[in-house]
Amino acid sequence: MERKRVFVVVKTYPTISKKYAELVCTAGILEDGTWIRLYPLPFRKLEIDKKFPKYSWINVDVERNHSDFRPETYRILNMDSIDVEEMPKSKTTPWDYRKEVIFKNKKTYTSINELITLAKTDLTSLAVFKPTEIMDFVIEKTDRDWPKEKTDILLSESMQFSLFQTPEQVANEYKLARKVPYKFSYRFKDETGTVSTLMIEDWEIGMLYFNCLERANGDEQIAIEKVKEKYFKEFLTKDLYLFLGTTKQFHNIAPNPFIIIGVFPTPKDTQGNLF
Numbered sequence: 001m002e003r004k005r006v007f008v009v010v011k012t013y014p015t016i017s018k019k020y021a022e023l024v025c026t027a028g029i030l031e032d033g034t035w036i037r038l039y040p041l042p043f044r045k046l047e048i049d050k051k052f053p054k055y056s057w058i059n060v061d062v063e064r065n066h067s068d069f070r071p072e073t074y075r076i077l078n079m080d081s082i083d084v085e086e087m088p089k090s091k092t093t094p095w096d097y098r099k100e101v102i103f104k105n106k107k108t109y110t111s112i113n114e115l116i117t118l119a120k121t122d123l124t125s126l127a128v129f130k131p132t133e134i135m136d137f138v139i140e141k142t143d144r145d146w147p148k149e150k151t152d153i154l155l156s157e158s159m160q161f162s163l164f165q166t167p168e169q170v171a172n173e174y175k176l177a178r179k180v181p182y183k184f185s186y187r188f189k190d191e192t193g194t195v196s197t198l199m200i201e202d203w204e205i206g207m208l209y210f211n212c213l214e215r216a217n218g219d220e221q222i223a224i225e226k227v228k229e230k231y232f233k234e235f236l237t238k239d240l241y242l243f244l245g246t247t248k249q250f251h252n253i254a255p256n257p258f259i260i261i262g263v264f265p266t267p268k269d270t271q272g273n274l275f
Helices: 094-102 112-121 148-159 166-176 203-215 220-238
Strands: 003-012 016-017 022-024 024-030 037-038 057-062 073-076 126-129 133-141 182-187 196-201 238-248 258-265
Touching: 003 094, 003 238, 003 258, 022 057, 037 057, 037 126, 112 126, 112 258, 133 203, 133 220, 182 203, 182 220, 196 258, 203 220, 220 258
Parallel strands: 037 073
Antiparallel strands: 003 024, 003 057, 016 022, 024 037, 057 073, 126 238, 133 182, 182 196, 238 258
């Protein structure tokens, strides 16, 4: 067991698993600048004081998750061990502080093929990437519901506790995050001219869609246009970096195993101590 201090930079939108139920993949930066992935993590079931926000420091008891060959992956041993720190006072802006932590002792990749080669040779599975040009924001329809075979298993597991819980407690145990019925991707070019299209799976884009949908009174077309406006118009006025990560299932078999697990749209006029 180790106790690690982690600066959280990524929370993916919840997915469901036959083995682990609803999960969030969390990634962050250790004090020495190296990456760490915390998985599995049932984030929505954490106690309120354990639900850490993005860009916060947490202290947590972990061990290497040997069921995952990717070297950055660790398992939280006890969810009660999560201690969320108050953000330290800084003379710089919040964005400058974040950049100091995130870019410490770390290469920012600008060639997607270089990164894919590292994934195949030394199992690199997390990285900061700087695209040369964001060419498009792609929106595609996808399944509107979670796979029935998975939800059936989760419901069955929840019912096993029905003898010891109230119906309300069983329903709360089974309650899942809403499924986003669209897949959002960036199409971008790297420094070599290579064009890639990678799906964006961060928590914020999923919540942005549902918040826009509510404000649009359920009009999905308006909601997805608002998402595009944020990611393809507003973010392109920023100094945009992408957090890339691989999935365990496709790391060794996909030609490009990376997806976008987070975006880092820093203001262009920040003047921190990074340089």
